Amino acid sequence: MSGSELLDFPLFLITEKSINEWAIVVFDVRYDKYQLLKCYPVLTPPSPTIVPGYYSEYVLKSEETLYATATVEHMGAMFVTSFSTARSS
Numbered sequence: 727m728s729g730s731e732l733l734d735f736p737l738f739l740i741t742e743k744s745i746n747e748w749a750i751v752v753f754d755v756r757y758d759k760y761q762l763l764k765c766y767p768v769l770t771p772p773s774p775t776i777v778p779g780y781y782s783e784y785v786l787k788s789e790e791t792l793y794a795t796a797t798v799e800h801m802g803a804m805f806v807t808s809f810s811t812a813r814s815s
Contacts, residue, residue, distance in 0.1 A: 748764075
């Protein structure tokens with residue numbers, strides 16, 4: 727699956743999903759930045775693992791980087807602002 731650009735971050739924060747897309751916050755060690763990624767499901771595993779804290783509902787692929795920053799404070803502020811705005815509309 728090399729070169730498939732599937733989401734392969736060992737740790738991420740998943741937000742509420744819409745029908746076919748997720749917004750996920752990751753820390754990309756290659757660029758030393760936090761990124762908010764728009765992702766979509768590409769595959770459903772035949773038997774997802776049911777382990778607390780382990781995500782296996784779908785295999786995800788990143789579609790777009792919505793925001794990137796080197797500081798966790800900036801990511802946190804943007805995350806709270808954008809998702810509280812989205813919920814109130």
